[in-house]
Amino acid sequence: MLQLHHPLLDVHPEVATALAERQAVVALESTIISHGMPYPQNVATALQVEAEVRAHGAVPATVAIVDGRLRVGLSTADIERLGQQGAEVPKVSRRDIPFIVAAGHSGATTVAATMLIAALAGIRVFATGGIGGVHRGAAQSFDVSADLQELAQTPVAVVCAGAKSILDLRLTLEYLETHGVPVVGYRTDWLPAFFTADSEFPVDYRLDTAAGIARAMHTQWALGMRAGMVVANPVPAAHALPRERVDAAIATALYEADQQGIGGKAATPFLLARVNALTGGDSLLTNIALVLNNARLASAVALQFQLIAG
Numbered sequence: 001m002l003q004l005h006h007p008l009l010d011v012h013p014e015v016a017t018a019l020a021e022r023q024a025v026v027a028l029e030s031t032i033i034s035h036g037m038p039y040p041q042n043v044a045t046a047l048q049v050e051a052e053v054r055a056h057g058a059v060p061a062t063v064a065i066v067d068g069r070l071r072v073g074l075s076t077a078d079i080e081r082l083g084q085q086g087a088e089v090p091k092v093s094r095r096d097i098p099f100i101v102a103a104g105h106s107g108a109t110t111v112a113a114t115m116l117i118a119a120l121a122g123i124r125v126f127a128t129g130g131i132g133g134v135h136r137g138a139a140q141s142f143d144v145s146a147d148l149q150e151l152a153q154t155p156v157a158v159v160c161a162g163a164k165s166i167l168d169l170r171l172t173l174e175y176l177e178t179h180g181v182p183v184v185g186y187r188t189d190w191l192p193a194f195f196t197a198d199s200e201f202p203v204d205y206r207l208d209t210a211a212g213i214a215r216a217m218h219t220q221w222a223l224g225m226r227a228g229m230v231v232a233n234p235v236p237a238a239h240a241l242p243r244e245r246v247d248a249a250i251a252t253a254l255y256e257a258d259q260q261g262i263g264g265k266a267a268t269p270f271l272l273a274r275v276n277a278l279t280g281g282d283s284l285l286t287n288i289a290l291v292l293n294n295a296r297l298a299s300a301v302a303l304q305f306q307l308i309a310g
């Protein structure tokens with residue numbers, strides 16, 4: 001493993017070569033593997049996403065913490081281990097990184113932690129399923145994902161299918177606006193809501209090409225603006241779920257979380273798992289389809305960005 005930029009960082013040789021040769025690289029997160037999907041579909045999906053990135057001309061860099069090292073680019077064995085151990089692997093957001101590293105432990109990185117580590121390695125494009133956000137009831141719970149603060153301060157474009165409506169999408173957009181984080185809709189005027197292709201909330205800017213997105217990224221960062229960017233890519237129509245079904249499952253999951261007093265970092269994994277269970281296998285198929293779709297767009301954006309940034 002080569003070390004780039006930082007003594008705690010291990011960049012996989014393939015990724016290091018790609019970065020050195022200014023090829024397109026796409027970062028991928030690992031909380032989605034350990035906490036976002038059941039085994040063995042989580043491992044199969046993670047490997048399929050990497051293959052999809054390669055098939056579209058970019059190099060995948062799945063990020064995690066392994067035995068106290070920040071790892072950018074995992075082996076198949078690493079991914080298998082994170083997937084098999086599932087919820088036993090600590091979920092690592094920004095504040096958790098130093099403690100997991102200092103203890104020499106392993107951890108699955110959230111959007112926030114993956115962005116931070118990707119930026120340390122010099123990667124500017126990241127593909128995932130959905131980002132965290134402002135939770136419903138946040139006026140009481142104060143539950144706002146650290147993903148939003150990371151987007152405010154780390155210059156990485158996150159290609160996602162919007163956010164699940166376990167969150168308050170309106171407040172999530174308000175928070176991002178306050179912190180100077182643009183939300184771009186890819187070929188859509190509306191914020192996608194993960195399982196469904198749209199919501200009632202407009203995006204800030206609609207861009208219809210990967211090149212247009214790459215130009216906006218380059219311009220934002222050339223201006224010295226340090227924020228990231230949300231690139232919202234709607235789930236393909238063939239894989240979207242009926243809104244009523246999703247809404248019913250989310251309402252039940254939120255009620256159960258409230259009844260069981262689930263909060264803090266456990267809230268999102270609990271809600272995701274309950275929504276998955278309540279919508280049966282269908283939501284998992286939708287989840288897999290949209291992550292692959294995001295991997296394709298992220299690869300195209302990374303290629304275009306490299307053409308501009310050189």
Ligand code: PSU
Pocket residue numbers: 029031032035036093109110111112129130131132133144145146147164194264265266267268269272
């Ligand atoms: N939303 C999803 N799938 C996910 C997550 C969120 O639809 O897998 C994961 C991501 O890793 C995200 C994290 O960064 O949950 C947010 O957790 P929290 O709300 O605790 O910040």
Ligand code: MN
Pocket residue numbers: 143144145146264265267
């Ligand atoms: Mn939270």
